[in-house]
Amino acid sequence: MTRAEAVPETVTVHVPFRLVKRGGRKEMQLPDGAYGHSKMDNTLVKALARAFRWKRMLESGEFTTVAELAEREGIAPSYMTRVLRLTLLSPDIVGAILDGVQVSELTLGQLLEPFPMDWRRQLA
16 A cells, blocks of 8 residues: 555544543543553652651651651651551552552542541541
């Protein structure tokens, strides 16, 4: 076939999706049941990493109080305590975030809100 020849058939593919804003950037959101490749949310992963690092630093005795560690990190103690709470998330939720298969609407702001300590209730 040369460039001058017409294409005998045209195939049109319709992909249902919508654009949503997440953290100041636009993302494509597929409809329920549609399969898309997993996408790790770097903001959530970074927050989890910080939470577990800070917890380890407190448990090791490197820092004796949250206030002392927060001062060293240059952040507000209230923010640090909210991030530290992420260490109490269900292992299933933590795993989903690290695997990039968490609920697409999940944001760090939502995770920093109070949540139940019972892992089963967190998954509901």
